[in-house]
Amino acid sequence: MKKEVTIYDIAKTLNLSASTVSRALKNKTVINEDTRKRVLRCAEEMGYRSNAFASNLRTKRTNTIGIIVPRLDSNFMSACLAGMEEVANNKGYNVIISQSHESVIREEQNTSTMYNNRVDGIIASLTIEESDLSYFERFKQKNVPVVFFDRVPDDSDNVCFVIDNCKASYIASKHLIEQGCRNLLHVTIKSSLNVYVDRMKGFMKAIDECPDCNGEVLYIDSLSLLGGQNSAKIIVENKFNPDGIFVANDMAAVGCMNALIEYGFDVPGQIAFVGFNNDVVSTIVSPQLTTVNYPGREAGMLAAKSLIDYLNGESNIEYARKVELNAYLIIRASSHKLNNT
Amino acid sequence: MKKEVTIYDIAKTLNLSASTVSRALKNKTVINEDTRKRVLRCAEEMGYRSNAFASNLRTKRTNTIGIIVPRLDSNFMSACLAGMEEVANNKGYNVIISQSHESVIREEQNTSTMYNNRVDGIIASLTIEESDLSYFERFKQKNVPVVFFDRVPDDSDNVCFVIDNCKASYIASKHLIEQGCRNLLHVTIKSSLNVYVDRMKGFMKAIDECPDCNGEVLYIDSLSLLGGQNSAKIIVENKFNPDGIFVANDMAAVGCMNALIEYGFDVPGQIAFVGFNNDVVSTIVSPQLTTVNYPGREAGMLAAKSLIDYLNGESNIEYARKVELNAYLIIRASSHKLNNT
C-alpha cells in the first residue's frame, strides 16, 4: 500500500506551509490565485486525497446525513431514498442508510451508530412497533437536527414531512361510497403510528357521514402482497361481504384484490377497491387500482433539502414544523362502478 | 451545545490513563474486568460517545463500505441493497450509498467521494454508459477492495457476483420455442454491459439451434414500464408479428405485455411472454409473467459478506473470482401455450 500524500508533502514540495496548502485546497479564505493553482496542480500530480477524518476531527462536521427507515426494499421507500440521495449528493453530503426492520431495538442500535459516527443530521421513518423515541433525544442535545417523514412521532415538536393521511383516506373512502358501496371494509395493520391511525380515522369519518353505510376493519399482520392475499381468505371465510374495500397500501390491496378475483368475485362490480401510495403495481394489476398518490420521491427530496438547508444555515424558516405534501386520489378501474365520468 | 465527553474526561474522573479507558471501551486487549466495568459505567453516566474520526484517523479504517448503483429505486436494486445493508449492519459496518443515474460522470464523482471518505471497500454495479473504469483503479492502488455485482466489468480480474445471464436467457428462449413459438422477439436495451449482451447471446443461441425459428431484436430506450409500453407500439406498427417475446427485464415485459393485451392480442395464445428478474410485478400482472428468478437480495448479501470477510481477514478464499448465483426459470401463465404443464 502506497503511503498517503498529505498536505505536508505538498507543502514541502512547493516550499510552502501546510496552512497555505490547506487554504488553497479549500479556496475559502483569501489566497494568491497563483499559489492556489500551483497547489492544486501539485496535489493532482502527487495523487493527494483529502483526509476526511482529520478534517472532521477539526471541524466537527461530517457532511454526512443518516437515514433510518423500516426497510428499504419497498417501492415507496426506495423512491423516498432516491430523492434524498439525489438532493444530498448535489449538496455535497453523503448519506448513510440503515434499516430498522420494524424493530425498536434495531432502530435504537441504528441511531447509536449514527450518533457515534457524528452524522450532521438524521432523517427517519419510524418502526411499526411502539417506542418512546427517547433515543432520538441525544441528537437534539447535541444540536443534531432530526427530521421525520411518512411515519412520524405523535407530538408536534418535530419536523415532519407527511401527507394528510386522514383527509386522503377520507376522500378515498368517500369515493367508494359515491360509487355506491355501502358495506365498506378497511384492511390495515394494527399500529399506533400516525400513518395507519389517520387512515383509519379518515375511513371512519366517511362512514360516520353516511347514514346507511356499514364500515368494518380487518387487521392483518403485514401490509404486503402476502398479507393482502391472506386477508382475502379471511374476508371470504368470515363472510364480511363488503362491496368496497379500502386497503392501507397498494401492495396489500393488490394481493387482496387478485385473490378475491381468483375466488370468483367481480372487481369492481361486486367489490370496488381502493389502495394507497400509487405504487407502480397499482397500474399493473388488472383492473388497475384506484389509489392515493403519495409522492415519495418528492417527500424524500423535501426532507433532505430542508435538513441540509438548515445545516448550511440557509434556512430562514422556523425550524419546527410539519410539512404536508399534496396527496390526491387517482381513480382507476378497480373502483369504477358507475358510468358517470 | 454541550461539550463532548472524551476518554480523557473519563480517565480523569476515574483516575486512570486515557489508554486504559480506550482499552476498556474496546475490550480488545487484556484488561482488569473490574476497571472495565467501572469505565463502562462512567462512560454511560457521563454521556460519552466515541469519536469515530479520531479513531479512524489513528486506525486508518472506517468500518464503512461504499455502494454505488445506477439507481436505487427498482425492486431488484432495493432487494440487493437491503441484503447488503443487513449483512453490513450485522458485521458492524456502515454503508454509504450513492446513485450514478446511469451516468459515467456521476459514477466517477461518486467513486471520488467514496475515495476521499476512505471507505474500507466498494460494492458497485455499473452504469449503462460505456466507460474505461479507470476511476476504480485508485481503490486497488490503495488496497481498497472493490467487488462488482450484476453489471460487472468485462475483464476477469475483478470479484463479481452475477448470474449466468447467457444460460438463463438461453433457457428462457428455449422455453418459448418449446411452447411452440417460432417468431421470437427479444426486447432489450442497447448496451455493452455483460448483463444485456449475455442475455442477447443466450437468446441468439436458442434461435440458432432451432432451424425453423426466426429471431429478431428490438432495442428500446429504457427497460422501464414506459419503455415496455412504447415497445408494444413499435411491435404493432412494424408488423414484427412475434409469437413469443423475451424481454430483458420484468418491468418492461409487463409494460409491453399489458399494452399488447390492450391492443387486443391474446397472451399467451397469440404471443407468449417471458421476462427477467422475478420482480414482484411478475406475479401481479394478469396473466402472471414467466420469468427468470434473479435472487437480488442473496446477491447483495453474498457480495457484502465476501467483501467484509476479506476486510476482516477472515476470508481464506483467493480474492479474485466470479461468483455465479443460481438463476432458474419460473414458468407462469404468460408463456403457457401447451397443456402439458
Next chain:
DNA sequence: GTGAAAGCGCTAACAT
C-alpha cells in the same frame, strides 16, 4: 498573503 504552532480525540508502541 503566508507561516508557526497548537490541538481536535484517539490508539499503539513502549515502558513499567
Next chain:
DNA sequence: ATGTTAGCGCTTTCAC
C-alpha cells in the same frame, strides 16, 4: 494490568 508518549492529518487562531 496500566501509564507514558507520540502522532494520525487537518484547520485555525495568531503573528508577521
